[in-house]
Amino acid sequence: xxxxxxxxxxHRRFNLLRGSWVLVSPHRxxxxxxxxxxxxxxxxxxxYDPECYLCxxxxxxxxxxxxxxxxxFVFINDFSAVxxxxxxxxxxxxxxxxxxxxxxxxxxxxKCYVICFSPSHNVTLADMTPAEIVPxxxxxxxxxxxxxxxxxxxxxxxxxxxxAPLSNGDAMTPHHQYRYMQIxxxxxxxxxxxxxxxxxQIWTTTSLPEEPGLELAQLQKYNREQGxxxxxxxxxxxxxxxxxxxxxxxxxxxAGVPYWAVWPFEIMIVSKxxxxxxxxxxxxxxxxxxxxxxxxTRRYDNLFExxxxxxxxxxxxxxxxxxxxxxxxxxHIHFYPPLLRSATVRKFLVGYELMAEPQRDITPEQAAExxxxxxxxxxxxxxx
Amino acid sequence: xxxxxxxxxxHRRFNLLRGSWVLVSPHRxxxxxxxxxxxxxxxxxxxYDPECYLCxxxxxxxxxxxxxxxxxFVFINDFSAVxxxxxxxxxxxxxxxxxxxxxxxxxxxxKCYVICFSPSHNVTLADMTPAEIVPxxxxxxxxxxxxxxxxxxxxxxxxxxxxAPLSNGDAMTPHHQYRYMQIxxxxxxxxxxxxxxxxxQIWTTTSLPEEPGLELAQLQKYNREQGxxxxxxxxxxxxxxxxxxxxxxxxxxxAGVPYWAVWPFEIMIVSKxxxxxxxxxxxxxxxxxxxxxxxxTRRYDNLFExxxxxxxxxxxxxxxxxxxxxxxxxxHIHFYPPLLRSATVRKFLVGYELMAEPQRDITPEQAAExxxxxxxxxxxxxxx
Ligand SMILES: O=P(O)(O)O[C@H]1O[C@H](CO)[C@@H](O)[C@H](O)[C@H]1O
Ligand SMILES: O=P(O)(O)O[C@H]1O[C@H](CO)[C@@H](O)[C@H](O)[C@H]1O
Numbered sequence: 130x131x132x133x134x135x136x137x138x139x140h141r142r143f144n145l146l147r148g149s150w151v152l153v154s155p156h157r158x159x160x161x162x163x164x165x166x167x168x169x170x171x172x173x174x175x176x177y178d179p180e181c182y183l184c185x186x187x188x189x190x191x192x193x194x195x196x197x198x199x200x201x202f203v204f205i206n207d208f209s210a211v212x213x214x215x216x217x218x219x220x221x222x223x224x225x226x227x228x229x230x231x232x233x234x235x236x237x238x239x240k241c242y243v244i245c246f247s248p249s250h251n252v253t254l255a256d257m258t259p260a261e262i263v264p265x266x267x268x269x270x271x272x273x274x275x276x277x278x279x280x281x282x283x284x285x286x287x288x289x290x291x292x293a294p295l296s297n298g299d300a301m302t303p304h305h306q307y308r309y310m311q312i313x314x315x316x317x318x319x320x321x322x323x324x325x326x327x328x329x330q331i332w333t334t335t336s337l338p339e340e341p342g343l344e345l346a347q348l349q350k351y352n353r354e355q356g357x358x359x360x361x362x363x364x365x366x367x368x369x370x371x372x373x374x375x376x377x378x379x380x381x382x383x384a385g386v387p388y389w390a391v392w393p394f395e396i397m398i399v400s401k402x403x404x405x406x407x408x409x410x411x412x413x414x415x416x417x418x419x420x421x422x423x424x425x426t427r428r429y430d431n432l433f434e435x436x437x438x439x440x441x442x443x444x445x446x447x448x449x450x451x452x453x454x455x456x457x458x459x460x461h462i463h464f465y466p467p468l469l470r471s472a473t474v475r476k477f478l479v480g481y482e483l484m485a486e487p488q489r490d491i492t493p494e495q496a497a498e499x500x501x502x503x504x505x506x507x508x509x510x511x512x513x
Numbered sequence: 514x515x516x517x518x519x520x521x522x523x524h525r526r527f528n529l530l531r532g533s534w535v536l537v538s539p540h541r542x543x544x545x546x547x548x549x550x551x552x553x554x555x556x557x558x559x560x561y562d563p564e565c566y567l568c569x570x571x572x573x574x575x576x577x578x579x580x581x582x583x584x585x586f587v588f589i590n591d592f593s594a595v596x597x598x599x600x601x602x603x604x605x606x607x608x609x610x611x612x613x614x615x616x617x618x619x620x621x622x623x624k625c626y627v628i629c630f631s632p633s634h635n636v637t638l639a640d641m642t643p644a645e646i647v648p649x650x651x652x653x654x655x656x657x658x659x660x661x662x663x664x665x666x667x668x669x670x671x672x673x674x675x676x677a678p679l680s681n682g683d684a685m686t687p688h689h690q691y692r693y694m695q696i697x698x699x700x701x702x703x704x705x706x707x708x709x710x711x712x713x714q715i716w717t718t719t720s721l722p723e724e725p726g727l728e729l730a731q732l733q734k735y736n737r738e739q740g741x742x743x744x745x746x747x748x749x750x751x752x753x754x755x756x757x758x759x760x761x762x763x764x765x766x767x768a769g770v771p772y773w774a775v776w777p778f779e780i781m782i783v784s785k786x787x788x789x790x791x792x793x794x795x796x797x798x799x800x801x802x803x804x805x806x807x808x809x810t811r812r813y814d815n816l817f818e819x820x821x822x823x824x825x826x827x828x829x830x831x832x833x834x835x836x837x838x839x840x841x842x843x844x845h846i847h848f849y850p851p852l853l854r855s856a857t858v859r860k861f862l863v864g865y866e867l868m869a870e871p872q873r874d875i876t877p878e879q880a881a882e883x884x885x886x887x888x889x890x891x892x893x894x895x896x897x
Binding site: 132134137138139140141143144145149150152155156157165168178208209210211212214215216218219220224225227228230231232233234235236237238239254309311313314315319320321322323330332334336338339340362363364366367369370388415440441442443463465477479480481483484485486487488502 | 516517518521522523524525526527529532534537538541548549552572592593594595596599600602604608609611612614615616617618619620621622623663693695697699702703704705706709714716718720722723724725744747748750751754755772808824825826828831847849861863864865867868869870871872
């Protein structure tokens with residue numbers, strides 16, 4: 130049960146997963162808003178757009194032609210943030226020993242993919258049924274499996290259902306050993322997305338990025354200190370009992386607003402059992418994950434009856450790592466949506482948040498209550 | 514001298530001050546942009562706006578009347594994010610020991626101020642002369658001094674010039690001991706600012722927020738490991754010699770794009786000598802800081818000939834802390850501006866950045882070169 134006093138006093142909550150704090154100001158929700166407004170997206174889109182570089186059969190920026198795909202389609206990002214092959218970096222001797230100590234860089238190589246979730250230009254995860262989302266999960270699993278280190282304890286047990294091997298031969302023969310695969314989706318113009326065709330991205334790098342690195346350290350610490358217990362198993366169990374922050378759950382997954390949420394309607398989907406990565410899921414668990422994804426995204430759209438913008442990302446075991454790291458990893462998905470009060474008023478994480486500490490106004494419990502209340506049919510379907 | 518290879522390869526740079534990494538993708542600058550565009554702000558504003566709650570003589574949201582101030586004006590934020598007085602928080606016994614371990618909150622109290630930089634509705638720091646900016650620095654110093662713990666080694670030496678005591682008696686008689694004072698400015702609608710009247714904020718809390726906390730730990734570590742040397746003294750010296758990332762410098766301050774910058778045109782202003790906080794500055798140093806602020810903000814506006822949005826914040830010694838913490842602290846200012854390519858195209862720090870690691874395209878050296886090149890008169894003045 131939530132403590133009622135936390136609805137009234139300014140306080141901080143501890144983010145177990147990052148080991149950091151968040152400032153909560155529940156008394157501040159009455160603040161009037163005179164600032165900038167978001168433009169809600171046009172909701173009437175064709176199911177095929179001849180100008181879209183992601184639609185089946187169309188030609189992309191650099192001349193390649195998309196196949197006539199029927200569920201998902203993966204291709205190499207035409208403007209990858211990391212290069213696969215590049216000149217080797219041998220730091221030059223610096224002008225002074227101070228410069229050597231203070232100015233540190235290291236090379237990163239990797240590979241970036243784009244994944245279309247559907248051939249239809251005008252759907253989103255919120256419009257898709259769990260059965261239609263399963264192939265997305267299987268495609269993610271497929272890519273993750275292809276990049277797993279053969280030495281990883283995960284590789285031996287990787288028998289989760291995947292889609293057929295990708296048509297693009299290149300995608301399936303990584304010739305470097307990468308450390309981490311970040312699967313994510315930016316949805317909506319407010320989150321820097323430039324194309325409404327439903328798609329996500331996958332950036333795979335030789336480095337373990339900051340955020341999963343921070344989380345992994347906390348997960349390992351908990352596992353060590355609590356005699357082998359898994360933090361997110363314990364957390365999902367606790368939340369499932371407390372109920373205040375739960376938005377949706379099924380047998381395998383808990384979905385809710387984390388106790389330490391930063392974004393107004395932030396949601397985390399957590400596997401209730403200890404699952405290290407996508408490859409650990411059975412066919413049944415894949416269906417339940419698809420259901421959780423459908424429930425979360427549909428509720429988001431229903432909340433303000435709009436295409437709800439967000440960034441979504443999967444955190445799971447690194448592709449290669451120590452046995453300890455792999456075993457302490459725990460599959461979960463973060464949703465970071467910016468909207469605060471309506472389809473046009475967002476929360477800005479700016480001055481204080483950037484310089485000092487993330488700050489939120491409505492409490493996670495209030496956010497969860499509203500999201501619990503808007504399940505059911507997608508608002509767009511009802512209108513039609 | 515910068516290493517030319519870092520203009521071509523994907524790499525990471527280490528942020529000394531936070532102890533974290535940033536991904537740099539210099540090869541990716543050619544990416545076309547089809548996403549959302551910012552609306553550049555109207556540039557024609559009156560010098561007095563009867564509707565503005567910050568203009569001299571006007572009435573604010575909750576009925577108080579602003580005095581007819583002539584340089585700066587400070588008042589308590591009508592919607593403070595932290596409360597000064599509130600019910601005490603005594604965590605209730607939780608339902609289970611798991612809940613106790615996983616769901617952690619603590620009370621925070623504090624005080625939030627708004628500071629108007631000028632009586633004129635239509636100026637910004639970029640329009641103000643260093644002599645006009647000095648009162649802003651003195652007002653910050655004034656507030657910082659008022660909240661300094663009498664036990665702090667800083668209190669004894671606090672003889673920096675300040676403005677006259679604030680008219681608002683309350684502001685000068687804090688009755689709680691606070692730990693940290695975060696001074697910041699959000700400028701422009703893109704950074705969540707809802708009123709163009711030049712103003713900043715000051716949030717003072719019983720907690721040491723995350724960001725200054727992280728930095729302080731790194732500063733202390735360096736100080737300890739390098740036999741008492743100060744990281745930012747060494748850093749400013751190195752940058753001043755390397756020149757590639759310098760935008761402006763005078764005798765007391767270095768201003769440039771940090772080696773590990775995240776935002777495209779991020780700038781840090783660093784005191785060259787070891788100065789722990791505002792109270793350490795002499796009158797001459799205050800003038801030089803004002804000059805650095807004027808140079809940075811004017812160059813920003815000149816870069817894309819627009820009112821350049823940013824969040825700006827001061828990091829300095831905590832109001833109270835161990836002798837070690839106070840002595841390791843080093844005064845510096847961060848500017849985090851979102852624009853990337855023009856007055857309307859910003860960098861989105863979204864999916865990968867939120868889930869994995871901050872990522873940038875143009876290198877800090879390229880950004881600094883462009884900012885060095887746009888000194889001189891403010892573009893708006895030239896047009897008139
Ligand atoms: O207090 P303001 O300027 O209205 O609000 C702005 O700055 C605050 C501090 O960075 C943020 O918490 C708000 O989200 C933002 O809109
Ligand atoms: O690759 P996209 O979708 O064009 O780009 C978007 O997502 C990237 C990964 O989060 C960000 O680096 C970009 O700033 C953003 O605009």
